[in-house]
Amino acid sequence: MAIKGLIGVLGGSGFVGSELCAQLVDAGYSIKLITRNIDKCRHLKVLPSLSIIQVNDFHANTLTSALKDCHALINLIGILNEKGSDGKEFHQIHVDITRAVLNACENAKISRLLQLSALNAHADGPSHYLRSKGKAENYLKTFSGPQVNYTIFKPSVIFGKGDSFLNRFANLLKTIPGVFPLACANARFAPVYVGDVAKSIVVSVDDKTTYNKSYELCGPNIYSLKELVQYTANICRYKRIVLGLPMFLSRLQATIFEYMPGKPFSKDNFNSLKLDSICSQCSPCTTSLQAIAPTYLDKN
Numbered sequence: 001m002a003i004k005g006l007i008g009v010l011g012g013s014g015f016v017g018s019e020l021c022a023q024l025v026d027a028g029y030s031i032k033l034i035t036r037n038i039d040k041c042r043h044l045k046v047l048p049s050l051s052i053i054q055v056n057d058f059h060a061n062t063l064t065s066a067l068k069d070c071h072a073l074i075n076l077i078g079i080l081n082e083k084g085s086d087g088k089e090f091h092q093i094h095v096d097i098t099r100a101v102l103n104a105c106e107n108a109k110i111s112r113l114l115q116l117s118a119l120n121a122h123a124d125g126p127s128h129y130l131r132s133k134g135k136a137e138n139y140l141k142t143f144s145g146p147q148v149n150y151t152i153f154k155p156s157v158i159f160g161k162g163d164s165f166l167n168r169f170a171n172l173l174k175t176i177p178g179v180f181p182l183a184c185a186n187a188r189f190a191p192v193y194v195g196d197v198a199k200s201i202v203v204s205v206d207d208k209t210t211y212n213k214s215y216e217l218c219g220p221n222i223y224s225l226k227e228l229v230q231y232t233a234n235i236c237r238y239k240r241i242v243l244g245l246p247m248f249l250s251r252l253q254a255t256i257f258e259y260m261p262g263k264p265f266s267k268d269n270f271n272s273l274k275l276d277s278i279c280s281q282c283s284p285c286t287t288s289l290q291a292i293a294p295t296y297l298d299k300n
């Protein structure tokens with residue numbers, strides 16, 4: 001297969017990045033993976049035409065020299081929780097890095113930039129996470145000049161082998177017998193398969209009709225959080241009753257869990273869940289949860 005071009009990938013060592021890199025290589029692209037930690041990318045070294053560069057910072061100058069020769073750049077960098085709770089780390093990772101990424105594209109003459117954001121991301125959103133993702137989107141829309149064509153992807157929660165959503169609930173369900181108290185149980189999601197998210201990005205790289213546009217990505221079905229957690233329990237064959245907590249207890253659980261190791265739930269997550277994570281437009285992602293989730297949750 002002819003090599004189509006060299007694509008820089010940031011945040012490629014993670015859940016979505018690993019699937020994306022495999023699909024990019026299958027589609028004939030070469031990849032330059034930029035990471036903070038080369039050891040986290042060991043599982044990707046088997047991919048032909050993938051090289052890895054470790055960087056110590058994500059400033060525009062560092063990225064410019066790391067990314068030279070790339071014809072496109074895909075930015076997947078993101079966090080769901082920050083160490084503090086004032087939004088500073090979200091801003092640094094989502095907004096400041098996006099600014100550096102756009103500057104690096106201009107300096108290194110990379111004309112194509114694809115960014116993974118999130119559904120409901122908005123500068124006036126209810127949580128630090130959603131506001132910082134929204135501000136990063138606004139930065140791209142406002143400051144990408146004629147030499148850089150961006151595309152933004154806004155997925156609902158993403159599922160697939162190695163996800164941190166259903167797998168996290170599977171682990172919690174394992175350790176809590178009987179009744180499982182669930183915060184924000186009525187929040188609604190349209191879970192989207194990681195393979196579909198990666199495919200949407202891959203087919204957009206060289207598709208001019210996607211230039212300077214944003215796309216919401218949702219799976220084919222909508223579920224409440226309670227339905228998703230009960231479904232996870234059923235697949236794992238845990239006999240659990242999922243009990244939705246009222247709002248004030250959900251908020252209390254978020255306040256307490258915020259201080260637990262690994263922050264399993266936070267006030268910022270609670271605020272994000274005030275909005276349903278469902279698409280307002282038609283999405284090309286059709287793989288159902290039922291087709292995939294049993295293949296990996298069953299192993300928990």
Ligand SMILES: NC(=O)c1ccc[n+]([C@@H]2O[C@H](COP(=O)([O-])OP(=O)(O)OC[C@H]3O[C@@H](n4cnc5c(N)ncnc54)[C@H](OP(=O)(O)O)[C@@H]3O)[C@@H](O)[C@H]2O)c1
Binds near residue numbers: 034037078116118
């Ligand atoms: N998973 C979901 O359900 C979901 C839903 C909506 C949107 N998203 C968005 O999709 C993107 C990918 O998500 P994911 O689930 O694949 O996340 P992930 O597995 O946690 O991977 C995120 C990547 O971000 C990089 N990263 C994290 N902190 C960083 C920091 N301080 N500085 C530089 N890089 C950092 C890491 O790359 P290195 O360690 O290699 O440097 C990591 O591989 C994120 O932007 C996320 O917000 C995810």
